[in-house]
Amino acid sequence: MPVRFHGSPATHLTLPALEALGLPHASTTRHCPGITHPSEPVSPIGRETAAVLAPLGLDLGRVAFLRQVHGAAVRTVDAGGNAGEGDVVLTTKPAVSLAVFTADCLAVILHDPAGRRLALAHVGWRGTVKAAARAAVGALAVSGTRPMDLHAAVFPSIGPCCYEVDRAVIEPLSAAFPDRWEAWAQPTGPGKWRLDLWAANEFQLTSAGVRPDRIVNPRLCTGCRTDLFFSYRKEGSCGRLVTVAALPAVTEASP
Ligand SMILES: [Zn+2]
Numbered sequence: 001m002p003v004r005f006h007g008s009p010a011t012h013l014t015l016p017a018l019e020a021l022g023l024p025h026a027s028t029t030r031h032c033p034g035i036t037h038p039s040e041p042v043s044p045i046g047r048e049t050a051a052v053l054a055p056l057g058l059d060l061g062r063v064a065f066l067r068q069v070h071g072a073a074v075r076t077v078d079a080g081g082n083a084g085e086g087d088v089v090l091t092t093k094p095a096v097s098l099a100v101f102t103a104d105c106l107a108v109i110l111h112d113p114a115g116r117r118l119a120l121a122h123v124g125w126r127g128t129v130k131a132a133a134r135a136a137v138g139a140l141a142v143s144g145t146r147p148m149d150l151h152a153a154v155f156p157s158i159g160p161c162c163y164e165v166d167r168a169v170i171e172p173l174s175a176a177f178p179d180r181w182e183a184w185a186q187p188t189g190p191g192k193w194r195l196d197l198w199a200a201n202e203f204q205l206t207s208a209g210v211r212p213d214r215i216v217n218p219r220l221c222t223g224c225r226t227d228l229f230f231s232y233r234k235e236g237s238c239g240r241l242v243t244v245a246a247l248p249a250v251t252e253a254s255p
Helices: 047-056 123-131 131-141 168-174 197-207
Strands: 002-006 012-016 025-028 063-067 074-077 083-084 087-091 097-102 107-111 117-123 153-154 185-189 193-196 240-248
Touching: 012 047, 025 123, 047 063, 063 074, 063 087, 074 083, 074 117, 074 131, 087 131, 097 117, 107 123, 107 131, 107 197, 107 240, 117 123, 117 131, 117 153, 117 240, 123 131, 123 168, 123 197, 153 197
Parallel strands: 063 083, 063 097, 074 087
Antiparallel strands: 002 012, 012 025, 025 240, 087 117, 097 240, 107 117, 107 153, 185 193
């Protein structure tokens, strides 16, 4: 089972593949209360959300979040709070929760269980062009992670089924990935393509050294499932999903 939903109606989901690694994490649905847009200085995760997610071992009193700008800048944090402008947030500190906010964009978790490092990325088409996912792997590698040791997960986001784009997207994408972009973009008419951001980002992860068999993507499309998720494409102005994770607190080794 690639996804486990929690609550009725479901307020959030977790991925058994990450649970098996002991990584506290969750990604909310539209039925999760208390989430706002990232704004300074107030945490965008309210008390009601914290209560829903606390049983997973996530301390949302110490959540680090970004002013997301569709770029590829990486912010390294060792405490909660607003980490500034960027789209990748990285930590080596246990129990510091990292959060990214999305409505169609990809939320990507990168976890190095042995090296005890964690990064979350927010990636839309602009972040794909700027190679935010690759930047996240690169930043983890600089801090000491071997990319082959990483586990990656892609959370509910817009699928190729629902993501038609025009030249404004394809021109920068094809300039950034001249040899690859045609594998991700299916022509649908004059000046129109269906874009597969999942494939584009999975390529960036594997080309940065992440093992393909360690990338989990349940391929849940926010556009297809507006009953469960928020979709900026389908709904225009809408709420945000939050994907949050924290390195597990260090426990004493058993005798
Ligand atoms: Zn869809």
